[in-house]
Amino acid sequence: MSSWWQRWVDHVGRPIDTRILASVRIGMAGIMALDMLWTWWLGLVPWLYVPGPDSLARPHRLWLLTDLGPEAVHMAFWGAVVSYLFVAAGLFTRPAIVVGILCEAQIGMANTLAEQGVDHICRTMLLILLFSGSDGRWSLGPAQRRDTVPGWPVDLMAWLLVLIYTASGVCKPLRDWSAWLDPSALPATYRIMADPLSGVVDPVLGHQLLPLMHAMDWATLVFEIGAVMLLTRYARWWAVMGVVMHLGLAATMKLGQFPYVILAMYPIWFAEPALRWWDARRARATGS
Amino acid sequence: MWPQVRAALVLAAAVFLLVMGFPGLDFFQSDPKRASTPVRKQLVALDVALRRPLVEPLEPVERFLGMNQRWHFYTTGASRTRRLELRVDGEVWHRSNHPEHRFRAAQLANPRLRHHTKNWVRGKSGSVTHALMAWAIAEVLTEKPDAQHVEMRGLEGRWPGRKLRIVRSAEASAPDWTVRRTKR
Numbered sequence: 001m002s003s004w005w006q007r008w009v010d011h012v013g014r015p016i017d018t019r020i021l022a023s024v025r026i027g028m029a030g031i032m033a034l035d036m037l038w039t040w041w042l043g044l045v046p047w048l049y050v051p052g053p054d055s056l057a058r059p060h061r062l063w064l065l066t067d068l069g070p071e072a073v074h075m076a077f078w079g080a081v082v083s084y085l086f087v088a089a090g091l092f093t094r095p096a097i098v099v100g101i102l103c104e105a106q107i108g109m110a111n112t113l114a115e116q117g118v119d120h121i122c123r124t125m126l127l128i129l130l131f132s133g134s135d136g137r138w139s140l141g142p143a144q145r146r147d148t149v150p151g152w153p154v155d156l157m158a159w160l161l162v163l164i165y166t167a168s169g170v171c172k173p174l175r176d177w178s179a180w181l182d183p184s185a186l187p188a189t190y191r192i193m194a195d196p197l198s199g200v201v202d203p204v205l206g207h208q209l210l211p212l213m214h215a216m217d218w219a220t221l222v223f224e225i226g227a228v229m230l231l232t233r234y235a236r237w238w239a240v241m242g243v244v245m246h247l248g249l250a251a252t253m254k255l256g257q258f259p260y261v262i263l264a265m266y267p268i269w270f271a272e273p274a275l276r277w278w279d280a281r282r283a284r285a286t287g288s
Numbered sequence: 289m290w291p292q293v294r295a296a297l298v299l300a301a302a303v304f305l306l307v308m309g310f311p312g313l314d315f316f317q318s319d320p321k322r323a324s325t326p327v328r329k330q331l332v333a334l335d336v337a338l339r340r341p342l343v344e345p346l347e348p349v350e351r352f353l354g355m356n357q358r359w360h361f362y363t364t365g366a367s368r369t370r371r372l373e374l375r376v377d378g379e380v381w382h383r384s385n386h387p388e389h390r391f392r393a394a395q396l397a398n399p400r401l402r403h404h405t406k407n408w409v410r411g412k413s414g415s416v417t418h419a420l421m422a423w424a425i426a427e428v429l430t431e432k433p434d435a436q437h438v439e440m441r442g443l444e445g446r447w448p449g450r451k452l453r454i455v456r457s458a459e460a461s462a463p464d465w466t467v468r469r470t471k472r
Contacts, residue, residue, distance in 0.1 A: 009295040042395045047423050054422035056404050062352050105354030113407070114400040115354070117361055124355045128301075152298045159302050164359045167311035171360035174315060174322070179364050186447055191365025194448070196385035197406045198399075203369055207448040256399040 012155060015148035020271040021134035022090070024125075024157070027264030029087035029100075032122055035257035036081045036104075049073045049110040056111060063109040073110060079103035087126070090139020097130045118258040121164065125265060128156050154268045158235070161265065162227045165242075169224025180217050187213035189220065193252040201252050220245060230269070239269040307342055308350065309357035310335075318358075369449025370409045372396065373441040376428050392427050409442035409456060414472060417458045421467045425460055436462045439470075 039045060050070045051057040057073075065072035083100030087093055101123050108115040132153035136146030172180050172188070179188040190213040194203040206213070223245055229238040243266060250259035267274075313335045316323045323332045350356055374382035374391060381391035396405060407413035408420055421440055428435050442456030457471040 005295075008299065009291050012295045012298045013291045039398065039400055042398060044395060044398060044401055047419070048400055054419055056401075056416055056419045056423075060351075062348075101353060105352065108354045111400075113403045116399055117359065120354060120356050123353065124357070127353075127355065150294070152294070156298065156301055156305075160305055163305055163309050163311065163357075164361075167309060167315075167359035168361040168363075170312045171315045171363045174312060175360075175363035188362075188365045191367070191447070192362055193365075194369075195366040196369060196371045196383075196449070197366070197409065198402060200385060202385075203448040204450065254397040254399065254402065258399070 012150060012152035014151045016151040016154060017272060017275055018133065018136040018146050018149045019138060019275055020267055021129065021132050021149060021153055022136070022138040023267040023271050024265055025090070025093070025129055025134040026088050026138060027267070028122060028125060028129075028261055029084045031257050031261045031264055032100075032104075033081050033084035033088060035261075036077065036084070038256075040077070040081075045074070045077055046070075048114045049077065049107055051110065056114070058111060058113070060109040060112055063106065065106060065110075073107070076103045076106045080107060087129075090135040090143065091141065093135035093139060093143060094130055097126050101126055116256070116258065118256075118261055121160070122261055124160060125157060128153050128160075157265060157268050158230055161262075162230050165224045165227035165230075169221055169227065172221060172224070180221055183214055186210070187217045189213045189216040198255075199253050216248070236269050236273075239266060242266065305357060307339060308346065309359055310339060311359075313339060314358040315360045315363070369445050369447055369452065370406070371443045371449075371452060372405050372409055373443055374424055374428075375437075375439040375441065376432065376435050377437050381428070391431070392424075395427075409444070411442070411456055411472070414469070417469055418467050421458050421460055425465050438465075 039048070047054075047056055049055075049057050050073045051059055051066070052070070059066065065076060068075075080100050080103035083096045083103060086096035087100060104119070105123065108119060133143075133146055133149040134153070135143040136149055176188065178185040179191065187210060190201075190206055190210060193199040193201040193213075194206040196203065219241070223238070223241045226238070229235065230242075232238075243263065246259040246263050249255060313331065316328055316332050317335065323329050371384040371386075372382070373380060373384075373389075376391075380389045382393065382396065383389040384396070395401060404413065404416050404420060408416055417440075421438070424440055425438050428438050437459065438461075439457060439459040441454050443452035444455040445452035454471060458467055458469045460467045
């Protein structure tokens, strides 16, 4: 057997602290459930998802709940919410992931325009977690406690995020290179953050900060196009840029769960040293 | 044996993700105008010949599970400043990202509703006028049951948007609340 293959086999099977994946599971599923609860709290569920003459729902052909009536939408919605709460709590995690994905995907079919790219990212990440043993720690059960699990889910999650960032970074200048690169043009970051329909930056005030916006354009492109760095030993440093970018998005745009749920995936880069520090501190405190 | 099988499955999953979401290729195909240069046309031709035959059979599964692997977030910002405005009996109740006129601002800023309002203001989705107005009227009547007139306006202007003009509007009046599109 060639040495590169053996190295790959060893790499994907290397033991990692189960709490890394558990923290991703709790953060991601918890935020997804909260986002759905927020949509319900705002009274938007019937307008968005229950098909009818006064509704915004436009069911896709893969919408399977038509014959079950309007109540089916509410059942699917609450099925997804409860499932994601179960996933976060580590309660029957694997069946809950399957039910949650299927229910939420059906809700998305009722109104594809209400779906966001981040919903697709989350469901793909949950599919990876389904096979990961992330409920070996910080879960209510009935999964058995496991202190370590194979490290491949972290690799696949990092790979997916690299593909997402790279695609976004490559498509930006392809779509409108001048908005992202030309210092004499109106910066794309300004047009995104100051768009009254989706941003929170005042357009007139933001117009006085165009040099800063250009710098943010270029920093975004550097981070996204260079996202492959997240697969190298410099990953944590590169991920710091990602944290700054997502916190910036959270502060300047109305994006719902997007920045928070993506940040909930970042423990794949940051949890290991944090857990090591925490364990050492606890060991010192207990004198063991 | 299991470690070998697992490694092969993980590799297959990574290749699957790469093929389904290869950076840039779906972006060119989503709009023919984007494949405008000879290099881009060549890339699209290669994609159609090599990648699409692999991707197409899997797309229904991907769609059914709600896991589409096409990523191109925020490729550009808005070309003009646009705002949505709600007026009740002639008085402004809501204006997008306005510090004072914030009626149902949380709902209208919610990303799941916002795509509909954004498309409406841009004139890309006139078919939702009735549904958006029905929602707005219902919300207004919970706040002010004796309201007589509700108007929804789409405003647009050049950046930074000091002057905006009405580019879209719809209105309805009591008692029948029939929706009329006054500007398309």
